[in-house]
Amino acid sequence: MAEAAEILPELEKEDLRILMAIEIGMKRSEYVTVNNIKFYSRYPMEETLFRLKRVHKWNLTVRDSSKNEIAYTLNSIGYDVLGLHTLVEKNVISQLGPLIGKGKESDVYGCMDENNNIYALKIYRIGRTSFKNIRKLRSFQGERKHISWLYVNRLAAKKEFKALGKIYKLKLNTPKPIGFNRHLIVMSYLRGKELAYIQHLRNPSKIFNRIIKQMKIIYQKANMIHGDLGEFNIILDHKEKILIIDWLQWIPSDHPNANSILERDVENVCNFFKKKYNVESNPTKIIQSFYKK
Ligand SMILES: Nc1ncnc2c1ncn2[C@@H]1O[C@H](COP(=O)(O)OP(=O)(O)O)[C@@H](O)[C@H]1O
Ligand SMILES: [Mg+2]
Incomplete structure (x- = not known):
């Protein structure tokens, strides 16, 4: 996540759009061909290739050139960049802080909004260490043939965010849900x-x-x-x-x-x-x- 926060200010909106085009393609297959990336981004081929080269140089993608058509997939930093970008865009947070916790399937960072309010940012990393946890989330899979780690982590964040909202209403001391996007949740920062x-x-x-x-x-x-x-x-x-x-x-x-x-x-x-x-x-x-x- 620290890498994503460092790279984000360097990226142009076209770079982000290319990353999003790969993200869309990843719903259907892990690797997305250059032609499909071009299609989803709606950029001409030249711009598509130029942007792919840039985001790849920033180490946000993995390239597969073993097939007859070159294809790309997002790595976790690429996905972090997209989630972080959206949270910043929506004014949920403006700055990333230090790593404050590491769980079985997540990293938790401190972060701040524009008014210097401090929050916790939880980043789902299911599938990072083992696929056992992915199996636990099989119920999400439904009829889908292909289930990407993007999807699993996005659903995990959504599920926990919803739970936090339900419990927060009881006025216990569980974290207040502030916002979420993709595999990221922003919630109140608990001291303890x-x-x-x-x-x-x-x-x-x-x-x-x-x-x-x-x-x-x-x-x-x-x-x-x-x-x-x-x-x-x-x-x-x-x-x-x-x-x-x-x-x-x-x-x-x-x-x-x-x-x-x-x-x-x-x-x-x-x-x-x-x-x-x-x-x-x-x-x-x-x-x-x-x-x-
Ligand atoms: N809202 C929060 N405020 C402060 N620290 C937190 C918060 N949420 C999580 N943490 C820290 O991050 C660690 C991992 O978070 P947790 O939600 O338990 O993730 P996991 O599902 O990976 O176990 C926790 O053990 C705690 O130290
Ligand atoms: Mg835990």
Whole structure:
């Protein structure tokens, strides 16, 4: 992402249009032939070739010259450039800050808007390290024969953005969704520390109960189950308020696997508090209390 932020000011609008033409072509195949890029950009061949040469030199594309027609695909920096460009254009953000977190399937950066408000920018990178996560998102695939990493990451961002919006309405302390584009989400910046990295809690039972209470409110009022809850996705701020992040894998409470996924979330939290703080709890009882309004 830092590369994308550095290159963006150097690019001309024609360069961006060529990148977008490749992006459109990538809906149908990973590599897009020069002729198709020309078609989608609606530039003459000469301009198309000139722009392709430029964006390739900036290292935003990968070229395949093994077939009889040369073809291009966006690499992750190329895609970052497009997402970042749109967020800047829409005045959502104006400046990228430092890397603040690295998750299983994302990078999170600080960023700022024109009024110096600080936000977090989450960039989806599903498929970067393993295709296991892509498989998890198979349900998105539907009837499509070809599923690109662009599409998977774009859908992931959309899904999490939507989830953040639903939960934000409950006035808990989850990040406020600010904007999204392609594989990028902008949300409020949370100050705090993941439970996993906290060495000591003064009153672990109190924190444990707060987490369960928050899960229950989200379950009962928004009909949502986190689906990937654990000590890495629970942040504690300086007032020991609970902030639950990372909502990509959420499911609605009427999902066919809702019970077992809720159980897993609750058990993860119970096990963590048992192991690290020796807090006793009864997951079965806790889950039953979720079902009673
Ligand atoms: N809104 C935010 N404010 C501050 N830091 C955040 C925010 N969202 C995520 N982070 C940081 O980035 C890390 C990865 O984010 P997360 O949403 O958990 O991604 P992943 O799905 O890759 O695990 C988090 O563990 C946290 O340190
Ligand atoms: Mg996470």
